[in-house]
Amino acid sequence: MAKTKEKNKAIRLRKKGKSIKDIAESIEIAKSTVSIWCRDIELTPEQIEKLCQKRIKGGYEGRIKGARMQHERRIEKIERCRKEGAKKIGKLSKRDLLIAGLSLYWGEGSKKSRSVRFSNSDPESIKFMIAVFKGVFGIKKDRFSAYIGINQIHKDRIEEVEGYWSKVAGIPRSQFTKTTLIKARNKKNYSNSPVHYGTVTIRIRKSADLYYQIMGLIGGLSNMPT
Secondary structure: HHHHHHHHHHHHHHHOOOOOOHHHHHHHOOOHHHHHHOOOOOHHHHHHHHHHHHHHHHHHHHHHHHHHHHHHHHHHHHHHHHHHHHHHHHOOOOOHHHHHHHHHHHHHHHHOOOEEEEEOHHHHHHHHHHHHHOOOOOOHHHEEEEEEEEEHHHHHHHHHHHHHHHHHHOOHHHEOOOOOEEOOOOOOOOOOOHHHEEEEEEEEEOHHHHHHHHHHHHHHHHHOOO
């Protein structure tokens, strides 16, 4: 009697356009059983369309949920690695700071102009090199100058961009030279435009002696035994 009651309910629900999955969950019967009970019931075109739309929506929501979970796992992994990295590195000695700074300058600093200049678009790299110049080489604040290069499509954001790099580097805007607007190859607007700040170059005034000192240290670093 119970099975007959459940079967009749399943048939009624199917005639209303419910999916086999929803019916099975509603009456707590296996999908395969519900499918057999309802196999002779023909749905209207409208009911079929509604079920298709629901299936599409369910798949989309499932993909969104999956992507969100992956993103959260990735953020957790990044944070975990960051903490582990900070613990492993520990407190840097002055020698550690020197070697790390030389390595960074070796890759990104000017090595041909006989003046000390360091360019980057990464604010953390800029902060680190400023710390090296001040903490290792004793460069005073008034010896720093800076200039920015950015695509001309950002010409209306110059004040914002200069303020951003001034804050990052800890250099007053009065020590910035005129920002260079780079001619755009196309007019396409990118999604990160509002948070793009170009590339800043940090320059040390009257730095020929410092330049030779840094080049000598990099030479010593490159000759280290492996």
